[in-house]
Every structure is written in structure tokens, then in C-alpha cells.
Amino acid sequence: MCDDFSAGLRSRIPEDVPIVEGDIADTTALRGTFNTFGVTGVVHLSAKKATSESVDLPLHYYKENVTGLQSVFGAMVISSIDNFVYSSSAAVYGTPQSNPVKESEAFNPESPYGETKFVGEWLAKDLATSDALNWIALRYFNVAGAGSDDLGDNRVNNLIPMVFQAIEIGRRPRIFGADYPTLDGTCIRDYIHVVDLAEAHVAAVKKCEGG
Numbered sequence: 001m002c003d004d005f006s007a008g009l010r011s012r013i014p015e016d017v018p019i020v021e022g023d024i025a026d027t028t029a030l031r032g033t034f035n036t037f038g039v040t041g042v043v044h045l046s047a048k049k050a051t052s053e054s055v056d057l058p059l060h061y062y063k064e065n066v067t068g069l070q071s072v073f074g075a076m077v078i079s080s081i082d083n084f085v086y087s088s089s090a091a092v093y094g095t096p097q098s099n100p101v102k103e104s105e106a107f108n109p110e111s112p113y114g115e116t117k118f119v120g121e122w123l124a125k126d127l128a129t130s131d132a133l134n135w136i137a138l139r140y141f142n143v144a145g146a147g148s149d150d151l152g153d154n155r156v157n158n159l160i161p162m163v164f165q166a167i168e169i170g171r172r173p174r175i176f177g178a179d180y181p182t183l184d185g186t187c188i189r190d191y192i193h194v195v196d197l198a199e200a201h202v203a204a205v206k207k208c209e210g211g
């Protein structure tokens with residue numbers, strides 16, 4: 001796996017997984033990594049993902065999420081790697097009009113973050129036209145949970161840890177929105193468990209590889 005550890009924790013990677021520390025913007029280093037490990041497919045999880053931050057720092061988000069992905073694709077093309085699973089986001093739909101949200105729902109991202117994820121899908125689509133690329137984008141909502149106790153989520157930008165942090169210090173968790181058609185006026189959010197999501201990524205990899 002390749003990570004610059006700007007958000008991830010090295011200590012959480014199992015010992016038998018080779019780690020290459022670096023920025024995905026470094027196409028040359030990525031090519032070296034692909035060649036060294038005989039990589040045949042890429043699962044692309046790297047991104048900056050804080051919606052409100054993306055409104056303040058759109059250039060940063062486009063650089064990380066779009067230019068970064070372009071760099072990954074550049075290295076993949078040169079190394080003839082044609083299997084690609086993309087962690088996209090339900091943010092590409094903005095505020096969906098249907099529930100449950102169908103894949104055919106209109107795209108209407110409402111933040112630079114959502115737009116970068118959408119542009120990433122376009123990039124993959126266009127590359128699949130010009131070159132051989134088997135790709136799947138997974139558009140998911142909020143992720144919660146942990147695969148085991150020692151992998152508990154403690155990042156400040158994720159909702160569940162924020163809620164527990166507030167409760168621990170005796171505060172009411174701050175929930176935005178007061179005029180949704182619910183009992184207390186706050187919105188209903190959908191969550192997917194991280195282990196289900198990991199299994200979905202594995203299934204997508206198998207599908208890309210023709211399995």
C-alpha cells in the first residue's frame with residue numbers, strides 16, 4: 001500500500017503488508033512501486049474529504065483529489081495496469097431526490113469535495129475510452145464502525161468520534177439542520193459499516209479482474 005500518512009496511521013497497517021510512504025502526486029515513484037511489487041490493479045482510497053474544508057480550500061482539494069488521481073492514472077498507463085477501483089462518494093449526488101438513492105440519480109455535487117469526486121469519475125470514464133481500463137466507482141455515504149476494537153475510529157473529522165467526544169465532556173453533540181421532516185427536525189443520515197465497505201471493495205476488485 002502507498003500512503004503519505006497525512007491522515008492515515010502507519011501503526012494500523014498489518015506487519016505483512018508492504019508500505020511505501022509517499023505522495024500519489026509523485027508519478028515516477030508510483031511507477032517504481034508498481035514495478036517493484038508487480039501491481040496489477042489499484043484501489044484508490046487516497047483523498048482529502050472534509051466537505052467544509054473543501055469550501056475554504058478548493059484549490060487544495062482539486063490538487064489532492066483530481067491532480068493526485070491524474071498522477072495515479074499516469075503511472076498506471078505507463079505500467080499497463082488496467083484494473084481500478086475508485087472510492088467515490090455519495091456526495092456526487094448532492095441532496096438526492098429519491099430514497100433509497102439509485103445509481104441513476106442525477107449528479108449534483110454541492111461542495112468542491114463532491115465535485116472533485118465527480119471529476120474523478122469523469123477522468124476514469126474518459127481513460128476507459130482512450131485506454132484499456134476496467135473500473136468501478138463505489139459511491140458511498142458516511143462510513144462508521146471498526147473491524148476490531150484496536151481499529152476504533154478516533155479522527156476528529158469523522159462524525160461518530162465527534163459525537164462521542166462531545167458526550168464524554170458532558171456536551172450535547174452539535175447536529176446541524178432543524179427543519180427536516182423528522183421528529184426533532186434534524187436530518188437522517190445513512191451509514192455503512194467499514195467492514196461491509198471493505199468487502200464491497202474486494203468484490204469490486206474481483207469484478208474488475210473478471211471474477
Ligand SMILES: NC(=O)c1ccc[n+]([C@@H]2O[C@H](COP(=O)([O-])OP(=O)(O)OC[C@H]3O[C@@H](n4cnc5c(N)ncnc54)[C@H](O)[C@@H]3O)[C@@H](O)[C@H]2O)c1
Pocket residue numbers: 002003004005006007008009022023024025044045046047048049064068087088089090140141142143144
Ligand atoms: N469516510 C467516509 O465517510 C467516506 C464516505 C464516502 C467516500 N469516502 C472516500 O473514501 C476514501 C477513504 O476515506 P477515509 O475516510 O478512509 O479517509 P482518510 O483520510 O482516513 O484516508 C485517506 C488516506 O489517504 C492518505 N492520503 C491522503 N492524501 C494523500 C496523498 N496525496 N498521497 C498519499 N496518500 C494520501 C491519508 O494519509 C489517508 O491514509 C476517500 O477517497 C473518501 O473520499 C469516505
